[in-house]
Amino acid sequence: MKYVVLLHVRMKYNRLIRMTVFATALLLITGCTRQEQQPGSIIPTGNHYERAMQLCERNHYAEAELILKEGELAAAATDNELELRKCQETRYLVARILNATIQQHDFELLHDHEKAADMAQFATLAKDLLQHTYEQEKIADLQHQYEQQAADRRHYQLLAYLFGLLLLAILMVLVIQHFNRRRMEQYDSILDLNAQTIERAQQRIEVLSLESEAHDKEINRLNDKITSVRRSTHERLGRGKEVFDIISAGGKLPPSADDENSLIEYYSVSNYATFHEWTTGYDHLTARLYTYLILQHMGKQDDDIAQILCISPSAVRSIKSRVKARKKS
Numbered sequence: 001m002k003y004v005v006l007l008h009v010r011m012k013y014n015r016l017i018r019m020t021v022f023a024t025a026l027l028l029i030t031g032c033t034r035q036e037q038q039p040g041s042i043i044p045t046g047n048h049y050e051r052a053m054q055l056c057e058r059n060h061y062a063e064a065e066l067i068l069k070e071g072e073l074a075a076a077a078t079d080n081e082l083e084l085r086k087c088q089e090t091r092y093l094v095a096r097i098l099n100a101t102i103q104q105h106d107f108e109l110l111h112d113h114e115k116a117a118d119m120a121q122f123a124t125l126a127k128d129l130l131q132h133t134y135e136q137e138k139i140a141d142l143q144h145q146y147e148q149q150a151a152d153r154r155h156y157q158l159l160a161y162l163f164g165l166l167l168l169a170i171l172m173v174l175v176i177q178h179f180n181r182r183r184m185e186q187y188d189s190i191l192d193l194n195a196q197t198i199e200r201a202q203q204r205i206e207v208l209s210l211e212s213e214a215h216d217k218e219i220n221r222l223n224d225k226i227t228s229v230r231r232s233t234h235e236r237l238g239r240g241k242e243v244f245d246i247i248s249a250g251g252k253l254p255p256s257a258d259d260e261n262s263l264i265e266y267y268s269v270s271n272y273a274t275f276h277e278w279t280t281g282y283d284h285l286t287a288r289l290y291t292y293l294i295l296q297h298m299g300k301q302d303d304d305i306a307q308i309l310c311i312s313p314s315a316v317r318s319i320k321s322r323v324k325a326r327k328k329s
Helices: 004-033 048-057 061-077 081-109 113-210 216-237 239-248 257-270 272-281 287-297 302-309 313-325
Strands: none
Touching: 048 061, 048 081, 048 113, 061 081, 081 113, 113 216, 239 257, 257 272, 257 287, 272 287, 287 302, 287 313, 302 313
């Protein structure tokens, strides 16, 4: 691979893919843990309240009171304050109904019909209150379930939306990588073809130069062809060749990041073997670290590099230490 910018892009894409996979896993874990019990929610206690209310509907209040007592103990053991409150309040009403029913029976035995009627009326009111409370609890439970389902739907819709974005990002990365790879292959093939053309022309010139007959016209044509191919190659390398010539002549690196990347790109082609050693011998070099290696390879000392990059000697030493730290063992 000869485009250093594409090398950087590939490394960034690989990191992006790893981050995407991590984010996806995190979202999936979040989605799974979303179902965990939230503080204050109902913890099952054997449905004592429901069983007791079913007994009350059949007027089995004594059995319902025992069930509610069991529910209180179970709720207390599991620290379920909501269920404990429901069982306690319901058991209080059930106890009042039982007490009123017993008193009504006693007054009837004493032929005190007025008080017996009062107790019957009180028991009826308590039963109505109990039924009303039960219906309100059912409505509240249904409302809670609806809100919980709505929240879960919103949560999973958000997860699906984020997951879709992540998949789209991965797809875009793969598409860009594909086109960049195609572009690199085309670029490499053109450079290789140019190099082969120059080599054949040079070999032909050497053969013609050894012959006794004069082939000046043919040799000039071949030299013109070599010059034209080299110019074409340099044009494809673009601004990088100009920046390299500026530094070689003792100038400074232009402050533009594009110029620095162009220099790296040119050097990756003109010194492919050396550049390949850098890409394989170091971990994730930045553009500035590549530039330092290029300047060092050009024979520049640290003081010269500081002047070329327009930075302090201490900054150059910092770059140098970072390059050493990223060297593979």
